[in-house]
Amino acid sequence: MEARRKAQKRLLPGRVRDRMGRDRTSDERQPAIRLHEDAAPIWLRELEGVPASAQADEARLLLAAHAKPPPAGNVLDLCCGTGLCAVAAARAEPSARVLAADVNCRFCAIVVSHAKRNEAENIVVEHSDGFDHLSDADFDEIYFYPPAHCSDMTVRKLIAQALLRLRVGGRLWLAAQRRAAGRGYRRWASAVFGGGARVARRGGCEVWVYRKTQSDAAAAAARAEELAQQETHSYHTTVSDRQFHFRTKVNVFSWSGLDEGTRLLLESLPDARASRVLDLGCGYGPLGIVAARLYTGADVTMSDVDRRAVDLARINADANGRPQAHACISDGVKDLPNSRFDLILSNLPTHVGNRHLLCLLRGVHERLSPGGRFIAVISKQLTVDRVARDIFGNAATLAESSSHRVFCCEKRDENGVDH
Numbered sequence: 001m002e003a004r005r006k007a008q009k010r011l012l013p014g015r016v017r018d019r020m021g022r023d024r025t026s027d028e029r030q031p032a033i034r035l036h037e038d039a040a041p042i043w044l045r046e047l048e049g050v051p052a053s054a055q056a057d058e059a060r061l062l063l064a065a066h067a068k069p070p071p072a073g074n075v076l077d078l079c080c081g082t083g084l085c086a087v088a089a090a091r092a093e094p095s096a097r098v099l100a101a102d103v104n105c106r107f108c109a110i111v112v113s114h115a116k117r118n119e120a121e122n123i124v125v126e127h128s129d130g131f132d133h134l135s136d137a138d139f140d141e142i143y144f145y146p147p148a149h150c151s152d153m154t155v156r157k158l159i160a161q162a163l164l165r166l167r168v169g170g171r172l173w174l175a176a177q178r179r180a181a182g183r184g185y186r187r188w189a190s191a192v193f194g195g196g197a198r199v200a201r202r203g204g205c206e207v208w209v210y211r212k213t214q215s216d217a218a219a220a221a222a223r224a225e226e227l228a229q230q231e232t233h234s235y236h237t238t239v240s241d242r243q244f245h246f247r248t249k250v251n252v253f254s255w256s257g258l259d260e261g262t263r264l265l266l267e268s269l270p271d272a273r274a275s276r277v278l279d280l281g282c283g284y285g286p287l288g289i290v291a292a293r294l295y296t297g298a299d300v301t302m303s304d305v306d307r308r309a310v311d312l313a314r315i316n317a318d319a320n321g322r323p324q325a326h327a328c329i330s331d332g333v334k335d336l337p338n339s340r341f342d343l344i345l346s347n348l349p350t351h352v353g354n355r356h357l358l359c360l361l362r363g364v365h366e367r368l369s370p371g372g373r374f375i376a377v378i379s380k381q382l383t384v385d386r387v388a389r390d391i392f393g394n395a396a397t398l399a400e401s402s403s404h405r406v407f408c409c410e411k412r413d414e415n416g417v418d419h
Contacts, residue, residue, distance in 0.1 A: 035065045035088055042087050043117050047110065049353020053148045054081030054107060059205040060145050063175035064088040066199060066207055069096040073140040076101065076165075078130070078158065079150070083111030083123070085143040090120035099139075101128040105305045106331045127329065129308040130154075131161045138167045145175040146185060151250040157227035159189050163220040166212040173199075174208045182206070192220050239266050239290050246284060246316050252309050253283045253347075261404040262347050265377040266290050268399040268406045269345075274298050276339065280346040280364065281305075282327060285313030287345045292317070292325040301341075303330040332356075333363040340369040346376045348384060358387065365391050370413035377406045 032041035033056055042064075044056055053060065060081065067089035069075045077086035077100045086100035100111045100123055108127045115123040128134050142162050146155040162172045174189055174196075176182030186208055190196045193210035200207040231249045237258045238244070248255040254262065266287065274295045279288030282302035292300040302313045302325060313327035330336050344364050350357060361384075364374050375398065378384045385407040389395035392409035399406040 033061070033064075033084070035061070040091065042084065042091065044082060044084060044087075044114055045110070045117075047082070047353075049351070049356045050082060050107070050110070051148060053145070054104075056082075056084050058203050059175045059177060059207075060084050062200050062202050062205050062207050063143055063145050063173060066173055066209075067141075067143055068092045069098070069141045071095050073097070074137060075099065075141045076134075076139045076143070078142055078144045078162070079103070079147050080111060080125075081107055081145075081147075083107075083114045083125075085145070086111060086123050087114055087118050087120050089141070089143070090115070090122045091118065094122055096122060098123045099126060099134070100124070101126045101130075101134060103127070103129045103307045105307070105329050105335070109331065127307050129311065130158050131165060132311075133307065138170070139165055140167055140170045141173065142166060142170070143173045143175075149251060151231070152181065152184065153227050153230050154251055155185055156188050157224050157231065159185065160192050160220045160224035160227065163192055163210075163212055164217050164224065168212055168215050170212050172210045172212075174210065176206060176208070178204050178206055192223065237286075239263070240294065242290075242293055244286070244290065244320055246286060246289075247319065248284050248312060249308060252306070252312060255284070258286055259347075260401060261377040261379075262286055264399055264401050264404050265345065265347065265375065265406050269294060269375070270373075270398075270408075272343075274343040276341045276343075276369075277301070278303065278333075278336075278341045278344045278367070279325075280333065280344055280360075281349045282313050283309050283347075285316045285325070285327065287347065288313065288325045288327075289317055289320050289322050291343075291345060292322040293320070295343075298324070300325040301336065302327040303333075303336060305329070305331050332360045333367045336367070340367055340372070342369055342372045344368060344372070344374045346374075348376050348378055350378065350382055350384060357384065361388055361391050365409075365411060368411040370411055372411050374409045374411075375406065377404050379403065380405050 034041050064085045067085045069089050073096045075089050075096050075098045080100040080102045083100050086098050090098045105127050108125050111125045176185050189210050196208045196210040198208050233248045235257050236245050277291050277298050277300045279302040282288050282304045285302050288300045288302035304310050310327045317325040385395045388409050395407050395409045398408050
């Protein structure tokens with residue numbers, strides 16, 4: 001218990017005041033948002049570790065204020081984040097069918113809770129990489145606020161695909177910052193749609209609307225296909241004298257090649273037996289796929305919150321002849337089958353926020369078999385290994401470079417004995 005309190009004290013933020021003036025911790029804030037004077041308030045829970053642009057930042061608030069779909073309309077909140085535009089559209093027109101889509105499964109779960117909290121029963125949530133996993137239905141309205149982490153070519157591809165998925169007369173509502181990237185998106189959308197109009201401007205943000213005026217979208221289809229090909233990248237690498245080939249895409253961590261931290265972890269893997277291995281936060285799969293080759297006969301699970309990453313991990317497992325390395329969607333360990341692992345590997349996603357990271361480490365401890373090991377790599381500037389030591393009761397450094405550190409924790413058995 002004392003170790004848990006120490007871990008919480010080290011990781012958790014101090015108390016803050018929310019927009020309503022209430023003194024709450026950052027993970028508990030749930031302010032009311034009123035988009036119009038005559039509109040009912042929308043309740044969104046503000047979460048630590050979720051980017052501001054995925055929640056209710058200025059640009060998304062401005063876009064949500066224009067989310068007023070036609071009666072019985074088919075609406076898409078593309079890259080929905082935590083669902084502000086989806087909830088606004090569903091509340092503005094209860095007869096509309098609102099589809100909220102995001103590549104991050106954690107965001108999708110948050111949208112479900114927000115829809116329930118706001119009694120927006122006409123929202124359907126899909127875990128999708130852009131349009132790739134959606135049905136073929138056409139839309140009357142698409143709301144799009146490009147995520148900050150998205151590459152320029154991905155945003156342009158999604159704009160071109162939006163034209164293809166709109167009905168004739170349908171509209172794309174595009175929110176953007178008034179910086180260079182935002183201006184580029186607006187010019188691109190105007191070229192794809194043949195013109196557009198600015199409908200709102202506040203602070204450093206703007207909302208533009210583009211209408212599909214014709215059904216012939218051959219040029220947009222060609223542009224989208226060309227950009228989709230440019231998103232894809234492949235590389236070869238050698239680990240422990242073994243050759244591996246990986247297919248990646250932009251927006252996935254370390255897409256251009258194996259990063260230093262992951263390589264350091266792979267070169268530090270112990271020569272031991274492991275029948276069940278988990279690659280936590282797998283990305284496109286290098287940790288899990290290399291482990292599947294090193295630990296002969298091991299059943300390897302690769303998990304990630306990102307739909308694009310999991311799709312790539314599945315492709316790469318097949319390409320490297322590792323059918324026993326299977327990839328699945330999971331927010332940490334909570335969406336995985338109820339089983340335990342002998343070895344859990346991770347290039348820890350420390351950008352998720354202190355509270356979520358603490359929950360992640362506790363989940364790792366719970367899902368290890370007695371004597372099982374957790375091996376992770378972190379930036380040397382971080383102290384996550386100290387928090388892991390509080391939870392596991394032990395943590396040993398396996399390797400260090402100028403920028404990264406690999407540490408190992410072992411789960412003690414019920415008698416507190418290390419194996």
